[in-house]
Amino acid sequence: EDQVTQSPEAxxxxxxxxxxxxxxxxxxxxxxxFWYRQDPGKGPEFLFTLYSAGExxxxxxxxxxxxxxxxxLHITAPKxxxxxxxxxxxxxxxxxxxxxxxxxxxxP
Amino acid sequence: xxxxxxTPKFRILKIGQSMTLQxxxxxxxxxxYWYRQDPGMGLKLIxxxxxxxxxDKGEVPNGYNVSRSTTEDFPLRLELAAPSQTSxxxxxxxxxxxxxxxxxxxxxxxxxxx
Numbered sequence: 001e002d003q004v005t006q007s008p009e010a011x012x013x014x015x016x017x018x019x020x021x022x023x024x025x026x027x028x029x030x031x032x033x034f035w036y037r038q039d040p041g042k043g044p045e046f047l048f049t050l051y052s053a054g055e056x057x058x059x060x061x062x063x064x065x066x067x068x069x070x071x072x073l074h075i076t077a078p079k080x081x082x083x084x085x086x087x088x089x090x091x092x093x094x095x096x097x098x099x100x101x102x103x104x105x106x107x108p
Numbered sequence: 109x110x111x112x113x114x115t116p117k118f119r120i121l122k123i124g125q126s127m128t129l130q131x132x133x134x135x136x137x138x139x140x141y142w143y144r145q146d147p148g149m150g151l152k153l154i155x156x157x158x159x160x161x162x163x164d165k166g167e168v169p170n171g172y173n174v175s176r177s178t179t180e181d182f183p184l185r186l187e188l189a190a191p192s193q194t195s196x197x198x199x200x201x202x203x204x205x206x207x208x209x210x211x212x213x214x215x216x217x218x219x220x221x222x
Contacts (some may be wrong), residue, residue, distance in 0.1 A: 042215055046210050087151070096153075097150040
Protein backbone atom coordinates (compact mmCIF):
# COMPACT_ATOMS: atom_id res chain seq x y z
CA GLU A 1 0.00 0.00 0.00
CA ASP A 2 1.27 3.46 -0.91
CA GLN A 3 2.08 5.43 2.23
CA VAL A 4 3.71 8.65 3.38
CA THR A 5 4.91 9.19 6.97
CA GLN A 6 6.27 12.44 8.31
CA SER A 7 8.33 12.84 11.47
CA PRO A 8 8.42 14.32 13.96
CA GLU A 9 4.79 15.37 14.40
CA ALA A 10 5.96 18.59 16.03
CA UNK A 11 9.32 20.27 16.44
CA UNK A 12 10.23 23.25 18.62
CA UNK A 13 13.49 25.04 17.89
CA UNK A 14 15.19 28.16 19.06
CA UNK A 15 15.79 30.83 16.46
CA UNK A 16 19.01 29.95 14.65
CA UNK A 17 18.92 26.26 15.63
CA UNK A 18 19.15 24.18 12.45
CA UNK A 19 17.31 20.87 12.07
CA UNK A 20 15.66 18.51 9.59
CA UNK A 21 12.16 17.22 8.94
CA UNK A 22 11.67 13.72 7.55
CA UNK A 23 9.25 12.33 4.98
CA UNK A 24 9.38 8.56 4.49
CA UNK A 25 7.43 6.98 1.66
CA UNK A 26 6.54 3.66 0.13
CA UNK A 27 5.13 3.98 -3.34
CA UNK A 28 5.48 2.08 -6.55
CA UNK A 29 6.69 4.30 -9.32
CA UNK A 30 7.47 7.68 -7.77
CA UNK A 31 6.59 10.46 -10.18
CA UNK A 32 7.40 13.34 -7.87
CA UNK A 33 7.74 14.31 -4.21
CA PHE A 34 6.33 17.62 -3.09
CA TRP A 35 6.95 19.84 -0.07
CA TYR A 36 4.34 22.40 0.95
CA ARG A 37 4.14 24.93 3.75
CA GLN A 38 0.83 25.56 5.53
CA ASP A 39 0.22 28.52 7.82
CA PRO A 40 -2.65 28.43 10.34
CA GLY A 41 -5.98 29.15 8.67
CA LYS A 42 -4.47 29.01 5.18
CA GLY A 43 -4.18 26.58 2.32
CA PRO A 44 -0.92 24.72 1.59
CA GLU A 45 1.67 26.73 -0.32
CA PHE A 46 4.03 25.00 -2.75
CA LEU A 47 7.74 24.89 -1.87
CA PHE A 48 9.57 22.20 -3.89
CA THR A 49 9.20 19.26 -6.24
CA LEU A 50 11.85 16.51 -6.33
CA TYR A 51 11.86 13.83 -8.99
CA SER A 52 14.75 11.43 -8.44
CA ALA A 53 17.11 10.17 -5.75
CA GLY A 54 20.05 12.49 -5.20
CA GLU A 55 18.18 15.60 -6.23
CA UNK A 56 18.36 18.68 -4.03
CA UNK A 57 16.55 22.02 -4.14
CA UNK A 58 17.01 25.16 -2.06
CA UNK A 59 14.96 28.20 -1.22
CA UNK A 60 16.21 30.72 1.31
CA UNK A 61 16.79 28.78 4.57
CA UNK A 62 15.20 25.58 3.26
CA UNK A 63 16.84 22.71 1.40
CA UNK A 64 15.00 19.58 0.30
CA UNK A 65 16.78 16.32 -0.51
CA UNK A 66 15.53 12.99 -1.83
CA UNK A 67 16.61 9.35 -1.53
CA UNK A 68 14.83 6.23 -2.75
CA UNK A 69 12.88 5.90 0.50
CA UNK A 70 12.73 9.34 2.11
CA UNK A 71 13.07 13.06 1.77
CA UNK A 72 14.48 15.58 4.20
CA LEU A 73 13.62 19.22 4.56
CA HIS A 74 16.65 20.89 6.13
CA ILE A 75 16.11 24.22 7.84
CA THR A 76 19.24 26.29 8.40
CA ALA A 77 19.30 29.07 11.01
CA PRO A 78 15.49 29.31 11.14
CA LYS A 79 13.60 32.47 12.01
CA UNK A 80 10.22 32.78 13.78
CA UNK A 81 8.55 33.42 10.42
CA UNK A 82 9.51 29.88 9.38
CA UNK A 83 6.98 28.59 11.93
CA UNK A 84 4.34 26.60 10.02
CA UNK A 85 3.21 23.08 9.28
CA UNK A 86 5.27 21.45 6.55
CA UNK A 87 3.49 18.89 4.39
CA UNK A 88 5.02 16.22 2.20
CA UNK A 89 3.21 14.46 -0.65
CA UNK A 90 4.22 11.85 -3.19
CA UNK A 91 2.76 11.41 -6.63
CA UNK A 92 1.97 7.84 -7.62
CA UNK A 93 0.11 7.48 -10.89
CA UNK A 94 -2.07 10.58 -11.17
CA UNK A 95 -2.90 11.25 -7.53
CA UNK A 96 -1.03 12.62 -4.56
CA UNK A 97 -0.62 10.79 -1.25
CA UNK A 98 -0.17 13.18 1.64
CA UNK A 99 1.63 12.90 4.95
CA UNK A 100 0.07 14.31 8.12
CA UNK A 101 2.66 17.09 8.36
CA UNK A 102 5.25 18.36 10.82
CA UNK A 103 4.34 21.40 12.90
CA UNK A 104 7.45 23.55 13.25
CA UNK A 105 7.66 26.22 15.94
CA UNK A 106 10.62 28.59 16.02
CA UNK A 107 10.99 30.51 19.28
CA PRO A 108 12.70 33.91 19.26
CA UNK B 109 -3.55 37.35 -8.06
CA UNK B 110 -6.83 35.58 -7.21
CA UNK B 111 -5.69 31.98 -7.94
CA UNK B 112 -8.16 29.58 -6.28
CA UNK B 113 -11.06 31.20 -4.45
CA UNK B 114 -13.33 29.34 -2.02
CA THR B 115 -16.52 30.44 -0.31
CA PRO B 116 -17.72 30.43 2.39
CA LYS B 117 -14.75 30.59 4.75
CA PHE B 118 -16.74 29.31 7.73
CA ARG B 119 -20.08 27.56 8.01
CA ILE B 120 -22.06 25.76 10.70
CA LEU B 121 -24.61 23.20 9.53
CA LYS B 122 -27.18 21.19 11.40
CA ILE B 123 -27.31 17.44 10.90
CA GLY B 124 -29.31 16.62 7.80
CA GLN B 125 -28.91 20.03 6.15
CA SER B 126 -27.32 20.42 2.73
CA MET B 127 -25.00 23.05 1.36
CA THR B 128 -22.61 23.84 -1.47
CA LEU B 129 -19.00 24.94 -1.13
CA GLN B 130 -18.04 27.15 -4.02
CA UNK B 131 -14.66 27.07 -5.76
CA UNK B 132 -13.36 29.10 -8.67
CA UNK B 133 -9.93 29.37 -10.28
CA UNK B 134 -8.66 31.95 -12.75
CA UNK B 135 -5.48 30.19 -13.89
CA UNK B 136 -7.15 28.30 -16.76
CA UNK B 137 -6.20 25.01 -15.12
CA UNK B 138 -7.71 21.84 -16.50
CA UNK B 139 -7.59 19.86 -13.28
CA UNK B 140 -9.46 20.71 -10.10
CA TYR B 141 -9.68 18.89 -6.78
CA TRP B 142 -11.52 18.86 -3.49
CA TYR B 143 -9.67 17.71 -0.40
CA ARG B 144 -10.61 17.47 3.24
CA GLN B 145 -8.11 17.91 6.05
CA ASP B 146 -8.73 16.45 9.49
CA PRO B 147 -6.49 17.00 12.53
CA GLY B 148 -3.46 14.68 12.52
CA MET B 149 -4.35 13.27 9.10
CA GLY B 150 -3.03 13.90 5.65
CA LEU B 151 -5.15 15.59 3.03
CA LYS B 152 -7.74 13.20 1.61
CA LEU B 153 -9.02 13.55 -1.94
CA ILE B 154 -12.82 13.71 -2.18
CA UNK B 155 -13.41 14.31 -5.89
CA UNK B 156 -11.45 15.58 -8.81
CA UNK B 157 -12.10 16.79 -12.34
CA UNK B 158 -9.90 16.61 -15.41
CA UNK B 159 -11.93 19.16 -17.34
CA UNK B 160 -15.37 20.65 -17.84
CA UNK B 161 -18.03 17.95 -17.77
CA UNK B 162 -15.72 15.26 -16.34
CA UNK B 163 -15.52 14.32 -12.67
CA ASP B 164 -14.31 11.29 -10.75
CA LYS B 165 -14.23 9.97 -7.20
CA GLY B 166 -11.23 10.23 -4.94
CA GLU B 167 -10.51 8.36 -1.71
CA VAL B 168 -13.45 9.62 0.37
CA PRO B 169 -16.39 10.56 -1.92
CA ASN B 170 -19.31 9.29 0.19
CA GLY B 171 -21.71 12.03 1.22
CA TYR B 172 -20.50 14.48 -1.40
CA ASN B 173 -21.24 15.40 -4.99
CA VAL B 174 -19.54 17.64 -7.52
CA SER B 175 -20.14 19.15 -10.92
CA ARG B 176 -17.89 20.89 -13.41
CA SER B 177 -19.89 22.88 -15.93
CA THR B 178 -17.08 25.34 -16.71
CA THR B 179 -13.28 25.29 -16.58
CA GLU B 180 -13.31 27.87 -13.79
CA ASP B 181 -15.86 26.48 -11.31
CA PHE B 182 -15.94 23.27 -9.28
CA PRO B 183 -18.59 23.34 -6.52
CA LEU B 184 -18.78 20.65 -3.83
CA ARG B 185 -22.24 19.65 -2.62
CA LEU B 186 -22.83 18.14 0.82
CA GLU B 187 -26.10 16.26 1.06
CA LEU B 188 -27.61 15.35 4.42
CA ALA B 189 -24.73 16.68 6.51
CA ALA B 190 -23.33 14.40 9.22
CA PRO B 191 -20.95 15.16 12.13
CA SER B 192 -18.28 13.09 10.36
CA GLN B 193 -18.18 15.79 7.68
CA THR B 194 -16.90 18.36 10.16
CA SER B 195 -13.57 19.26 8.60
CA UNK B 196 -11.57 21.81 6.66
CA UNK B 197 -12.17 21.62 2.93
CA UNK B 198 -9.64 22.73 0.34
CA UNK B 199 -10.22 23.26 -3.32
CA UNK B 200 -7.16 23.07 -5.55
CA UNK B 201 -6.22 23.18 -9.20
CA UNK B 202 -3.37 22.24 -11.50
CA UNK B 203 -2.55 22.47 -15.17
CA UNK B 204 -2.29 18.71 -15.53
CA UNK B 205 -1.40 15.62 -13.50
CA UNK B 206 1.83 15.04 -15.32
CA UNK B 207 5.00 14.27 -13.43
CA UNK B 208 5.54 16.73 -10.63
CA UNK B 209 2.81 19.09 -11.73
CA UNK B 210 2.21 21.70 -9.03
CA UNK B 211 -1.17 21.88 -7.31
CA UNK B 212 -2.37 25.28 -6.08
CA UNK B 213 -4.73 25.50 -3.13
CA UNK B 214 -7.47 27.83 -2.00
CA UNK B 215 -7.62 29.28 1.50
CA UNK B 216 -9.97 26.61 2.85
CA UNK B 217 -13.54 26.35 4.11
CA UNK B 218 -14.12 25.42 7.75
CA UNK B 219 -17.30 23.38 8.15
CA UNK B 220 -18.86 22.29 11.44
CA UNK B 221 -21.84 19.94 11.53
CA UNK B 222 -23.78 19.96 14.80
